[in-house]
Amino acid sequence: MSVLEVKDLHVTVEGKEILKGVNLKMSTGEIHAIMGPNGTGKSTLSSTIMGDPAYKITKGDILLNGKSIIDLPVDERARMGLFLAMQYPQEIPGVTNAEFVKSAINARRPKDDPISLMDFIKRLDETLETLDMSEEM
Known part of the structure; x- marks a missing residue:
């Protein structure tokens, strides 16, 4: 069973703090819904988990199966099983x-x-x- 855990995560974007101490724990087979109005950090959280370099972690950690992933590049995170699906994904003609x-x-x-x-x-x-x-x- 895989476990993704976010611990006291603080994240800035362009110098502005967006996430201020987020805690979250998800295990394989669980369903979680992250909801809230625009501008509350939902996309910031997912982009940070995936390692987008525009999002700077100032405090806290992101663990996958007990191992910190905050210093790993996006491709390594993906090979570990993390994937970010977009709400309106681009279609690539010819790729099913x-x-x-x-x-x-x-x-x-x-x-x-x-x-x-x-x-x-x-x-x-x-x-x-x-x-x-x-x-x-």
């Missing part, structure tokens, strides 16, 4: 969601051991069923 997900899985595997097409399809079908999503996704 399934191809994107398969590439993401393979990025976390050894280069000489990509997931087989049959294993990928099986896992994809199981996940679609769990999430009650159609194959058109």
Whole structure:
């Protein structure tokens, strides 16, 4: 089970403090909704967790499975399993969601051991069923 934990996180953007002591703990399988009016730091929190360099951590920590990730680059965070999905994502012509997900899985595997097409399809079908999503996704 993976655990993402945010501890007393203070973040500035362009010199202005946006996050002032955020604490959050999320485990695999849990569902969390972060809600609030515009300008309350929701996007700042997610961008900071993903390592956007425009967001400066002045205090606190972000832990994934007990390990601090605040000094890791974005690609390492992604390989550890963190992903930020945008509300209105850009479409890349010719790239399907399934191809994107398969590439993401393979990025976390050894280069000489990509997931087989049959294993990928099986896992994809199981996940679609769990999430009650159609194959058109």
